[in-house]
Amino acid sequence: MNRYFHHELHDLRSMLILIAEKANEAGRLAVEGFLSSDLEKTQHAVKLDDEIDALEIAIDRASVRYITLRSPVSSDVRLIFVAIKASHDLERAGDEAHSIAKRTRNILTRDGSVQNKVEIEAMSKLAFGMMKDAINCFLEEDLDLAESIIEQDKEVDRLNKENFKNLSMALRDGGIDPATQIETILISKSIERIADHAKNLAEEVIYLLTGE
Amino acid sequence: MAQTSTPSDMTDENKPIIEIRNFDFAYGDAQALFDINMDIREKEVTSFIGPSGCGKSTFLRCFNRMNDLIDIANIKGGEIKISDINIYDKEVDVIELRKHVGMVFQKSNPFPKSIYDNIAYGLRIQGIKQKSVLDGVVEECLRGAALWDEVKDRLNESALGMSGGQQQRLCIARALAVKPKILLMDEPCSALDPIATAKVEELIHQLKKQYTIIIVTHSMQQAARVSDKTAFFYLGKLIEFGKTDDIFMNPTDPQTEAYISGRFG
DSSP: OOOTTTHHHHHHHHHHHHHHHHHHHHHHHHHHHHHTTOHHHHHHHHHHHHHHHHHHHHHHHHHHHHHHHHOOOHHHHHHHHHHHHHHHHHHHHHHHHHHHHHHHHHHHHHHSSOOOOTTHHHHHHHHHHHHHHHHHHHHHTOHHHHHHHHHHHHHHHHHHHHHHHHHHHHHHHOSSOHHHHHHHHHHHHHHHHHHHHHHHHHHHHHHHHHOO | OEESOOGGGOTTSOOEEEEEEEEEEEETTEEEEEEEEEEEETTOEEEEEOSTTSSHHHHHHHTTTGGGGSTTEEEEEEEEEETTEETTSTTOOHHHHHHHEEEEOSSOOOOSSBHHHHHHHHHHHTTOOOHHHHHHHHHHHHHHTTOHHHHGGGTTSBGGGSOHHHHHHHHHHHHHHTOOSEEEEESTTTTSOHHHHHHHHHHHHHHTTTOEEEEEOSOHHHHHHHOSEEEEEETTEEEEEEEHHHHHHSOSSHHHHHHHTTOOO
């Protein structure tokens, strides 16, 4: 029997999907801003971060309210804990997007355009693909897809290490402003962190579906 | 008393249908309710919670003057107004009052009659005999109590053959037949299993579109699930009254916090 308050769980799921899409969009815009030296896109990413923060608070409140008033059990409880944990991961992913946008803005202000893009494009494609898969595995309750995301994270880590190596060498060789090199290393690290959050989301979906 | 719903902050809410002011009640020399002040608003569900003996059922029974049946019951002061009329005024017709304020009890108490006659009984004693009218009201009330689909093919069977949950919903349907404005429910689910309880709770949620409902319950989870407002009573005093969200998520009074979190006593 469906109870009159079960729609509140549906609303919670909808908010979780919305925050995930906004976090992914913020990251994508920030990285596109870096790759195409486009300030407008970075500004858009920064704006989205505020919406993501507000959604995280709304999800927390709705979750605490549901636990307090509706006496949930079993998969309903798991959904609520996943909502709290996942929204925190997504808020952190939004912060990383904000950081990428800010660092890109610094680089563009200093150098006019981005000179050394290293493997940011390949890395970001993987990371945002993982995030998209994480949303889909939650929506479609797809355990296999969730498990595949965990594997993909290793490739993002490898690319980040490669970026670090290449940028460290460029820093040693000179030519480009050292501040720009360091900010590019940190942008690479932010993308690697976004992939980590996507991996966490996948693990949370596995817990939601299996209880383990 | 911490009271988050006062006459001064009514603007965004339904108007009060019941206004209780400085209400004192005693059984003989033993005072059971002390200086209760409360507004109960139209088409809301209000839960009364508190440990046994706190006065919540006594208070509920004041709204349709059920306590008049107890010789030693004594209103010591204050008033209860329903739709602006002091229900303890001498001119008030108690039978008429109870038509407006229906009641459902802890244990379902269908008459030993057919399902149909249980609903039609109240109308017949009002002098309504026309079958087409009675048929219409019986169907309307059984639908209103979410019971029609389960019993429409056996309306002439005895109500005593129904399950406990169905009997309780029949009692709710019977209360609806005389078109009350207010429904009082005194622990309506305490004798029911979880599925029958869920059905009654669903029904309460549906009925609040048309009726003002006050429910006494020992289940805090039930109060949290079904009510818009919750009042916590202790030793005959109203300790805290406010929105259910506030009472259960962030109560003002430490006694409320202790009771709802099981740290009481």
